[in-house]
Amino acid sequence: MPPTRLQSIGDIMHIMEGFLPSPWWEIWFFVSLPFIVIGLYQLNKLVQEKREALPLLAVAGAFVFVLSSLKLPSFNGSCSHPTGTGLGGVLFGPCIAAVLGLIVLIFQAVFLAHGGITTLGANVFSMGIAGPAVAYFIYKAGTRAGANTYATVFCAAALADLFTYVVTSVQLALAFPGTAGFLGAFSAFAAIFAVTQVPLAIIEGAVIMLVFKYIVQLKPEILTRLNLLSESTVTKLREAAA
Amino acid sequence: MKYGMELAVAALIVVFAAVFLFQDAAIQATLGDGEEAWGGADGEAAGLIEASGYEPWTGPLWAPPSGEVESLLFALQAAIGAVIIGYVFGYWRGSRRTA
Numbered sequence: 001m002p003p004t005r006l007q008s009i010g011d012i013m014h015i016m017e018g019f020l021p022s023p024w025w026e027i028w029f030f031v032s033l034p035f036i037v038i039g040l041y042q043l044n045k046l047v048q049e050k051r052e053a054l055p056l057l058a059v060a061g062a063f064v065f066v067l068s069s070l071k072l073p074s075f076n077g078s079c080s081h082p083t084g085t086g087l088g089g090v091l092f093g094p095c096i097a098a099v100l101g102l103i104v105l106i107f108q109a110v111f112l113a114h115g116g117i118t119t120l121g122a123n124v125f126s127m128g129i130a131g132p133a134v135a136y137f138i139y140k141a142g143t144r145a146g147a148n149t150y151a152t153v154f155c156a157a158a159l160a161d162l163f164t165y166v167v168t169s170v171q172l173a174l175a176f177p178g179t180a181g182f183l184g185a186f187s188a189f190a191a192i193f194a195v196t197q198v199p200l201a202i203i204e205g206a207v208i209m210l211v212f213k214y215i216v217q218l219k220p221e222i223l224t225r226l227n228l229l230s231e232s233t234v235t236k237l238r239e240a241a242a
Numbered sequence: 243m244k245y246g247m248e249l250a251v252a253a254l255i256v257v258f259a260a261v262f263l264f265q266d267a268a269i270q271a272t273l274g275d276g277e278e279a280w281g282g283a284d285g286e287a288a289g290l291i292e293a294s295g296y297e298p299w300t301g302p303l304w305a306p307p308s309g310e311v312e313s314l315l316f317a318l319q320a321a322i323g324a325v326i327i328g329y330v331f332g333y334w335r336g337s338r339r340t341a
Contacts, residue, residue: 016298017301018299019288055330055334058326059327059331061323062325063323064323065320066319066320069320070320075261078279078286079280111304111306112306112315113304117303172287176291176294192290199261203254206255207251210248210251218335219334
């Protein structure tokens with residue numbers, strides 16, 4: 001097996017090492033840096049003020065580890081993997097999710113030649129910040145509108161997964177507009193990713209919805225403590241499942 | 243229904259697997275010698291970029307020396323995550339029982 005083959009096996013979420021020319025990789029580092037700094041600050045605060053939420057944080061991080069290691073075959077003959085960062089985004093917001101994403105991306109860049117150190121900034125932005133931000137806002141909007149909690153979590157996680165690769169396509173199209181220009185390049189990249197990712201996004205949404213149900217059943221007091229669910233909603237959800 | 247959501251998710255995964263099997267049969271029938279289906283979609287994107295004449299300016303410091311070592315590391319990554327999730331959920335369940 002030639003070495004180039006190994007480098008190209010993998011997922012679409014992460015831009016590979018060396019595939020972002022200067023100045024783009026530096027730009028994405030600068031864009032992601034403030035989110036990581038705020039995320040570390042929020043983590044510190046969480047550890048000091050809401051210690052009981054730490055196991056939930058571990059679950060959110062572990063979930064990214066599991067889901068981003070599962071390369072699933074999609075419908076068009078290629079493979080990709082879900083991100084799992086939607087859960088962290090819903091539970092803790094995009095800044096803490098960015099820190100969780102960073103840990104996984106460093107692991108994959110160093111040990112698996114997935115993504116890369118120079119493209120870390122861009123990859124943290126798409127998987128750790130943009131996706132979880134979508135999940136966070138959909139969840140907030142959904143609960144405020146009084147929508148079904150599990151349906152909201154499903155949409156939040158599935159759309160976070162989809163939005164991650166939309167951002168990846170934007171990042172690649174900005175760096176490689178080619179002769180087609182930005183929009184032409186964007187649709188070319190998005191076309192490769194879209195077909196692969198839509199079924200996986202649905203699976204990811206479903207799995208995260210299930211995990212959320214178990215959190216509601218086992219430790220609902222953390223969810224109310226983090227202002228994610230009101231106590232009346234928790235009672236209603238638990239009664240429905242009983 | 244108590245396990246309604248579990249059943250729905252399981253059904254979704256079965257549909258996903260079934261579509262994969264049909265699709266795979268269709269693809270294998272048209273595949274030439276030495277061609278391989280089900281590669282990574284990022285390989286396709288990289289192909290698109292390299293077709294424009296771009297050469298990556300740097301490569302990974304270290305890459306898993308074989309597909310087997312790579313799958314070992316991926317399995318390890320999943321195992322670490324699964325152990326943590328199982329531990330926390332088990333801990334919560336246990337403390338609920340005793341409370």
